[in-house]
Amino acid sequence: MADEVKDQSKKEPPQSVLAKSLTVGFVAGILWSALGAISYYFHFSEVSAASFIFRSFWQTSWTGSFLGEALAVLIVGLLSIFVSLVYYILLKQWNGIWPGFGLGVALFGVLFFLLNPIFGAVPHWNELSSNSLVTNFCLFILYGVFIGYSISFESHEYNQRAK
Structure with missing residues (x-):
């Protein structure tokens, strides 16, 4: 019993x-x-993550299934590690939600405007419905703010403890 208390402490x-x-x-x-x-x-x-990752390159039945969506979500999670690393290196010292907001807008612009020709399963931005554009724009902003604010907060807390 005493060993358990030591381990918990x-x-x-x-x-x-x-x-x-x-x-x-x-x-x-x-x-x-x-x-x-x-x-x-x-x-x-x-559009979904599977539209970008799988359906643009393979026209098979499994890419539209639950398995395809789940694998695409996992791959986006892994790719997001790189995005957070870039944010950590370049923007961690900026506080507030605005750097993350900018990250989300920039990622939306890169994927839907700049790299759109690479993704054949994703319609051109002017062919998407307004619901689709607004939904994806908001998701990208929330994604960017989540990453940006979380990393900036952790960096700020670490610097406060170090002082």
Whole structure:
């Protein structure tokens, strides 16, 4: 019994800000792409993560299934680790929601305007319904704010403890 109390009183070593940032990126990718898949399922949006990742390159039946969506959500989570790493390197010292807001807008612009010709299953932005554009724009903004604010907060807290 005394050993259990000793084990419970031990604190886990704190994670570094970088490790927390990478975790935040993965969680953000899973969370917001899953919400995007749900919005696709309920016809709020004409595109989902699977549209970008699978349907643009393979025209098979499994890409439209639950398995295709789940794998696409997982891949977005993994790709989001890279996005959070870039944010950590370039923007972690900025506080507030605005840098994350800018990240979300920039990612939306890159995927829907700049890289759109690569993704054959994603209609051109002027062919998408207004519901689809607004839904995806809001999801990207929430994704960016989630990553940006979480990383900036952790960085700020770490710097406060160091002082």
